[in-house]
Amino acid sequence: MDEFNLTMIADRLESMEETIISRILDRMQYKRNSAVYSTDKVFIKDMSPLDYMHKLSEQIFAQLGKFSVAEEKPFFRDTDLSINKNIVQKKEHFCSNILNGINMTSEIKKHYISFVKISCEDGDDSEYGSSAEADIAALTAISKRIHYGSFYVAESKFLSESQKYVDAIKKRDENAVRALLTRKEIEEKIVLRVKEKCDKIQDAYTSKLRKKIDSQLIGNFYENTIIPLTKDGETLYLFRRCENEN
Amino acid sequence: MDEFNLTMIADRLESMEETIISRILDRMQYKRNSAVYSTDKVFIKDMSPLDYMHKLSEQIFAQLGKFSVAEEKPFFRDTDLSINKNIVQKKEHFCSNILNGINMTSEIKKHYISFVKISCEDGDDSEYGSSAEADIAALTAISKRIHYGSFYVAESKFLSESQKYVDAIKKRDENAVRALLTRKEIEEKIVLRVKEKCDKIQDAYTSKLRKKIDSQLIGNFYENTIIPLTKDGETLYLFRRCENEN
Numbered sequence: 270m271d272e273f274n275l276t277m278i279a280d281r282l283e284s285m286e287e288t289i290i291s292r293i294l295d296r297m298q299y300k301r302n303s304a305v306y307s308t309d310k311v312f313i314k315d316m317s318p319l320d321y322m323h324k325l326s327e328q329i330f331a332q333l334g335k336f337s338v339a340e341e342k343p344f345f346r347d348t349d350l351s352i353n354k355n356i357v358q359k360k361e362h363f364c365s366n367i368l369n370g371i372n373m374t375s376e377i378k379k380h381y382i383s384f385v386k387i388s389c390e391d392g393d394d395s396e397y398g399s400s401a402e403a404d405i406a407a408l409t410a411i412s413k414r415i416h417y418g419s420f421y422v423a424e425s426k427f428l429s430e431s432q433k434y435v436d437a438i439k440k441r442d443e444n445a446v447r448a449l450l451t452r453k454e455i456e457e458k459i460v461l462r463v464k465e466k467c468d469k470i471q472d473a474y475t476s477k478l479r480k481k482i483d484s485q486l487i488g489n490f491y492e493n494t495i496i497p498l499t500k501d502g503e504t505l506y507l508f509r510r511c512e513n514e515n
Numbered sequence: 516m517d518e519f520n521l522t523m524i525a526d527r528l529e530s531m532e533e534t535i536i537s538r539i540l541d542r543m544q545y546k547r548n549s550a551v552y553s554t555d556k557v558f559i560k561d562m563s564p565l566d567y568m569h570k571l572s573e574q575i576f577a578q579l580g581k582f583s584v585a586e587e588k589p590f591f592r593d594t595d596l597s598i599n600k601n602i603v604q605k606k607e608h609f610c611s612n613i614l615n616g617i618n619m620t621s622e623i624k625k626h627y628i629s630f631v632k633i634s635c636e637d638g639d640d641s642e643y644g645s646s647a648e649a650d651i652a653a654l655t656a657i658s659k660r661i662h663y664g665s666f667y668v669a670e671s672k673f674l675s676e677s678q679k680y681v682d683a684i685k686k687r688d689e690n691a692v693r694a695l696l697t698r699k700e701i702e703e704k705i706v707l708r709v710k711e712k713c714d715k716i717q718d719a720y721t722s723k724l725r726k727k728i729d730s731q732l733i734g735n736f737y738e739n740t741i742i743p744l745t746k747d748g749e750t751l752y753l754f755r756r757c758e759n760e761n
Binding site for chain 1 (some may be wrong): 526527529530532533534537541564567568571572575576579580581641643644645647648652708712715716718719720721722723724725
């Protein structure tokens with residue numbers, strides 16, 4: 270089935286890189302703005318300004334049908350997922366009972382926020398709205414990539430070597446499953462491509478006022494967060510898939 | 516004053532180009548999605564899906580202090596502009612009574628939506644949420660550029676040739692004011708730079724799945740909408756500024 274053709278899945282993941290890089294570069298134009306992530310000065314109902322904005326925008330997206338796609342996951346567990354009756358709903362996807370049960374957003378958010386705190390220029394420029402807007406856009410793109418990879422890459426790899434996965438999962442050998450999923454040379458290629466693309470996108474920007482971001486930072490984020498969290502999701506998906514069949 | 520140094524203002528406008536181009540390119544990845552702009556299938560309270568999403572996100576931005584900056588303008592007249600008490604407000608800007616009274620958003624929205632309807636690929640991909648999100652991001656960036664230009668470019672040009680502007684405005688000669696504001700060679704340079712930047716940004720994207728957009732479309736939008744609307748805003752600002760002094 271075309272849906273699980275690994276080359277096509279890799280193309281889709283590659284197209285998501287462009288969105289992720291652009292959105293992280295946008296966020297890094299602003300200072301750290303710690304107030305955006307803080308509940309110290311209570312903004313509303315014990316939420317940080319980021320969470321408040323994110324929750325409201327997620328609610329609107331839900332009504333527009335965003336979460337009818339498997340790889341789109343709500344960051345807030347209490348978001349009402351019912352879709353406005355005038356919006357045409359997408360068709361059902363494969364293994365929907367498993368896909369619906371996997372949600373990596375809290376891990377994604379935790380890692381993303383610590384990345385922002387380490388990578389953005391120290392200080393406060395009071396651009397909270399734009400800064401939080403860029404965070405939400407980046408989080409959405411990163412989450413889509415990680416969930417899409419977790420489901421489609423894992424299913425594709427499973428279909429090509431089913432018996433090996435079934436054996437490892439029967440023994441509950443998570444390390445063996447991760448080893449089967451790992452293609453070290455592909456991972457290195459992705460990190461290199463991300464860094465190069467990051468530099469090339471920034472070369473296109475002529476403005477003297479735009480901050481030039483070190484592409485190594487974004488390469489590291491791919492290497493240390495995006496790729497490992499995708500592998501966590503793939504492992505989780507495959508365990509549930511095989512348990513389901515027993 | 517540095518605030519009205521024309522070179523620095525031009526640098527700021529140039530940095531906004533990069534955001535505008537990226538956001539329009541993002542929008543054009545989706546199909547036309549006419550349902551997003553339509554009130555035929557009433558989404559909620561007679562609003563189009565775009566307006567519904569835009570209004571709610573604008574309300575959150577307002578609380579975060581977005582509209583305390585002169586060049587940021589609400590698209591909805593009934594948006595509550597009071598800022599959450601925990602958000603630090605920016606300092607007052609020049610001529611705030613005039614700047615507060617000028618809002619070009621309805622013209623901007625009208626032109627932008629017809630641009631989308633002409634330029635995006637025909638059809639419906641049911642990605643309403645992402646499509647409307649890209650529209651809101653693009654509209655915000657375009658509006659910021661047009662209002663910033665209207666206020667700061669006009670004030671800077673006025674300060675360098677005040678008497679000529681005062682004379683033309685006394686005669687209520689709008690054409691003379693527009694002629695004083697016009698630097699044809701600069702406008703042509705901007706349009707050319709926008710097209711080149713648009714191509715270069717797209718060259719950085721390696722993915723086969725990303726739609727390649729004709730840079731001429733975005734160059735034309737700058738030439739036929741962004742630059743003329745900025746000039747409308749400059750003219751409006753200068754008439755009000757001089758009337759205010761009489």
